[in-house]
Amino acid sequence: MTQERPGRRRVLAAALGGLFAACRAKACLPGSQPGAGKGKRDPRLTDEERKTLLLELHKLIETAAEQAVRRIAGREPVGALSYPVGGRLTPGEADALGRWNAPPEAVRAVRKVVADAVAWPVYDLLCMIDGAREPEGWEVPWQAFEVRAAEEGSPPGGLHTAFRETYEEWRRRRPDPGWSLEGQKAGR
Numbered sequence: 477m478t479q480e481r482p483g484r485r486r487v488l489a490a491a492l493g494g495l496f497a498a499c500r501a502k503a504c505l506p507g508s509q510p511g512a513g514k515g516k517r518d519p520r521l522t523d524e525e526r527k528t529l530l531l532e533l534h535k536l537i538e539t540a541a542e543q544a545v546r547r548i549a550g551r552e553p554v555g556a557l558s559y560p561v562g563g564r565l566t567p568g569e570a571d572a573l574g575r576w577n578a579p580p581e582a583v584r585a586v587r588k589v590v591a592d593a594v595a596w597p598v599y600d601l602l603c604m605i606d607g608a609r610e611p612e613g614w615e616v617p618w619q620a621f622e623v624r625a626a627e628e629g630s631p632p633g634g635l636h637t638a639f640r641e642t643y644e645e646w647r648r649r650r651p652d653p654g655w656s657l658e659g660q661k662a663g664r
Contacts, residue, residue, distance in 0.1 A: 521623065533598055541591035545583055550574030560647070560657050561640050 521529065546552040550573045557563035565573070578586070603609035607620030647658070 537591050537594045537598065540594050541587045544590040545587045548573055548586060549576050549578065549583065560643050563657060 543552065547554050554565050554570060554573065557565070600609060604611065604618070605621045605623060607618060610618030
């Protein structure tokens with residue numbers, strides 16, 4: 477393993493944090509702590525908690541797909557983007573979205589394509605947590621993780637914070653695809 481390769485926990489932190497961008501307006505209210513409560517509890521997910529978490533992920537994927545279609549159609553302003561952090565559309569990009577006049581079949585197709593695009597990284601993340609898949613280029617055996625509730629006195633932030641904080645490192649490491657989420661780089 478090379479020294480510049482991040483540790484397993486950092487890779488997981490970066491991956492898991494991105495799942496919950498849609499929760500920022502609903503469930504991730506300031507001051508809320510997942511697993512926070514008075515008594516000491518078993519850190520493993522119960523079957524009911526696991527099912528609830530996965531059902532919520534399905535709901536978030538569908539919600540994200542529907543919102544994306546409204547934004548693409550110009551029916552909802554885009555505003556600040558959650559990815560990359562602080563991202564914005566250029567005025568020309570925003571104007572182009574408002575010109576999309578698609579028949580209902582195209583709207584349904586785009587919704588399905590967006591949902592699929594969101595679901596694959598979620599599925600891959602769950603595979604990495606389960607130990608059924610390893611990150612590309614990982615050179616040591618990859619082990620399953622047990623996602624635990626935060627313990628009292630643990631550092632603030634969590635995975636969703638680490639996800640946002642690692643974007644710049646990802647941007648430096650990724651190969652150049654010929655287009656950019658950050659600005660007006662040439663390409664599609």
